[in-house]
Amino acid sequence: MTKPAPAKPVPVKPAPAKPFSLRPALVWAHRILGLSTALFLVVAGLTGSVLAFHHELDEWLNPSAYRATAVGTPLSPDALARAVEARHPEGRVWYMALAPAGHPADVAAMGPIDPATGEAMDIPADSFQVDPVSGEVLAARLWGACCFSALKVMPFLYEFHHNLSLPGVYGVLFMGVVALLWLVDGFVGFALTLPRGRPFLAKWRPAFTIKGGSAFRLNLDWHRAAGLWLFAVLIALALSSVAMNLRQEVVEPVVGLFSKLTPTPFSGAPLAPLRERTLPFDTVLEAGLKEARARGWQDPASEIFYSPHYGVFGVAFGDHDDPLDTRWLYFDGATGAFRSANLPGVGSAGDVFLQLQFPIHSGRVFGLTGRIIIAVMGVVIAGLAITGVAVWWMKRKGRVGRKGKAKAAAARTRVMPAE
Incomplete structure (x- = not known):
């Protein structure tokens, strides 16, 4: 009796490799940078709003x-x-x-x-x-x-806004580092609003609107839309903040790479x-x-x-x-x-x-109008920090809740008697 021929193995197609994406890293960076600077941005924003006048x-x-x-x-x-x-x-x-x-x-x-x-x-x-x-x-x-x-x-x-009233240069340097992290985080947050796929503008347009609804949706929409509409002003304020606190340490060396700086009596x-x-x-x-x-x-x-x-x-x-x-x-x-x-x-x-950095930071580059803009922007900056923390907190609660439900379901399955 002849043995049946062995079945030919069916070739298994390898799963297509997922395209490389920076998004998870950007999400992580935005979360860490935002949470690290949130409290200080609330303080700087609200005090700066008052100091405009x-x-x-x-x-x-x-x-x-x-x-x-x-x-x-x-x-x-x-x-x-x-x-x-x-x-x-x-x-x-x-x-x-x-x-x-x-x-x-x-x-x-x-x-x-x-x-x-x-x-x-x-x-x-x-x-x-x-x-x-x-x-x-x-x-x-x-x-x-x-x-x-x-x-x-x-x-x-005035001093608290500039250096948290810390002694010596420590407060100036600390707030300068906060401003530098804020500047980087501004570009990271902007990148996260960019849509994946086409049509680009049609998919990006909703990011500029506040649709409202749930508390989570309202906070997320406000945080994202305000950051987009005011992106240029926010970056200008973040950059001027770095220039005010880390001028010799960071800004002058970087600017000097692109343009020769004239020495001053204070160099x-x-x-x-x-x-x-x-x-x-x-x-x-x-x-x-x-x-x-x-x-x-x-x-x-x-x-x-x-x-x-x-x-x-x-x-x-x-x-x-x-x-x-x-x-x-x-x-x-x-x-x-x-x-x-x-x-x-x-x-x-x-x-x-x-x-230009101090006139921009104080709003005096545009006279009274500029100072009013700075006063409003101080409140907006505090609002962006608060809504960012709120979005993170609500997402975290959701993740913790889902994990809790999954554990409870697994526990019920383990104790369920066999039929």
Whole structure:
């Protein structure tokens, strides 16, 4: 009896390989970056919204600090500095806004330099509003001191927004890293909205709409649509945040790869120990006015400062509330010799790019309209962070619930008696 021939094996087609996709990695990155920065973006967004009008709010909260009533010719910078230091002898004036009669002059001071450490000593008050004619100190406060009294709240929020009120450079660097992560996350989130397949625009269009419905759908739609519609503004704010906190560490080296940057008196490391001021402010102001007139500028000086960290004087011309109108002249702190100028819109492409970062971040690049936009965007940024966390939390609850149901079903199957 012959044996039947063995059946021929049926060839099994290998399953088609799944196309490579970056999406899972992008989803993971968006989740980690979003959760890591959410709390800090809520804080930065809400405080930034308030700070868009910090001067007006401070004046509203402290009307007496802005009531300069003396009539006459404003004091010279040295006379103004002496008036402040006579009332607060522990301080050394290093900055002042040269206000006309009827407007308070902003004056800043620091403690004397400790010979043992080379650093400035702490003082009880370092920020003053002063009547420019009489020299009367209208308000004295320690800039950034906690927390919510009328005199303290706006300076406190300003510092908290910038560095979480952490000591030294730690808060500045920390918030700079948060801003850098936010910048990367903005591009990751944008990539996740891009549709798979065609027609591209028809599939992408729903991402720009808020359809609503369930709480999950509403949060997801708001988070995605707001991020898309305001993507350019959000990226500009994130980039300017990095530039404000990590300028020398990150932004200048990167920008320098594409455009040569002009060195400034503040390039490089600060002096150690700090250098006390030896020249009178009036002498430097006279040098500043002479240089300004040689350049054809007829407007009065608006600010003057001395930096003990770099041994440099600066004299500004133009509206000190408008960074795009402020022209700075810098002078050597020891000799008073002219060193360089920083003029809006002048320099390499990299120079102009860096000049624009603070006006963009504060909204002053577009005047009052820009400041209103920044105030609104602060709330939007906080909303994006909150809705992002809400979407993650609801998804997590759903996953945990499904896993729980699956375990319960498996347990019932194991104990079910055989028929």
